Amino acid sequence: AQSVTQLDSQVPVFEEAPVELRCNYSSSVSVYLFWYVQYPNQGLQLLLKYLSGSTLVKGINGFEAEFNKSQTSFHLRKPSVHISDTAEYFCAVAQPRAGTALIFGKGTTLSVSS
Amino acid sequence: SQTIHQWPATLVQPVGSPLSLECTVEGTSNPNLYWYRQAAGRGLQLLFYSIGIDQISSEVPQNLSASRPQDRQFILSSKKLLLSDSGFYLCANQGVSYGYTFGSGTRLTVV
Numbered sequence: 001a002q003s004v005t006q007l008d009s010q011v012p013v014f015e016e017a018p019v020e021l022r023c024n025y026s027s028s029v030s031v032y033l034f035w036y037v038q039y040p041n042q043g044l045q046l047l048l049k050y051l052s053g054s055t056l057v058k059g060i061n062g063f064e065a066e067f068n069k070s071q072t073s074f075h076l077r078k079p080s081v082h083i084s085d086t087a088e089y090f091c092a093v094a095q096p097r098a099g100t101a102l103i104f105g106k107g108t109t110l111s112v113s114s
Numbered sequence: 115s116q117t118i119h120q121w122p123a124t125l126v127q128p129v130g131s132p133l134s135l136e137c138t139v140e141g142t143s144n145p146n147l148y149w150y151r152q153a154a155g156r157g158l159q160l161l162f163y164s165i166g167i168d169q170i171s172s173e174v175p176q177n178l179s180a181s182r183p184q185d186r187q188f189i190l191s192s193k194k195l196l197l198s199d200s201g202f203y204l205c206a207n208q209g210v211s212y213g214y215t216f217g218s219g220t221r222l223t224v225v
Contacts, residue, residue: 009155032212034212034214036216041202041219041221042218042219043118043204043216043217043218043219044158044204044206044216045216046213046214049212049213051211051212090157090158094212094214096212098146098165098208099146099163099165099208100208101148101160101163101173101208102148102158102160102206102214103160104150104157104158105157106155106156106157107157107158
């Protein structure tokens, strides 16, 4: 079975500051990794995903994440955040096979203030 | 591209009443479909998934059931709602290259 731990439930930052949202996973098999963003009362939007290849993955809205197999981590970063980045962020894993479901962490609320 | 439609967007139901939430998918055939529930502070919990018509797997035993009467239709139901069924319900599809797509969700409040 897989599990995902998002180490921070809330992250407050000032506008234009850098941010890192931490994610660790546990799995006995190889997994694919994902970050999703959710704005209030909306569905989830994919920010980026790691399936294979380069461990540094670039996504939408200036976000990037690095897959670290030895530390079983997939932290999300952005060098300079905007007010509009305020949202909830979810890290997720899935087994690399058809029909598999995403398993999510509990989420991190990013609050950007001016 | 794939689109997932969910309705209604919000719903307030009394305890003990029935529930039916519908999810339909456009832009693909034979989709793998999922129902998730999001409760405050608990992340997204996988409730059911389906790899085909009438093929439903339940992840968590509870007061809910799911059905897939057509290829691109996935329905979440309950005969008698409990207060603990309140939450934000999301339908999702596994697309090409593991591009999971989510619907806009249904906010259910049981009173």
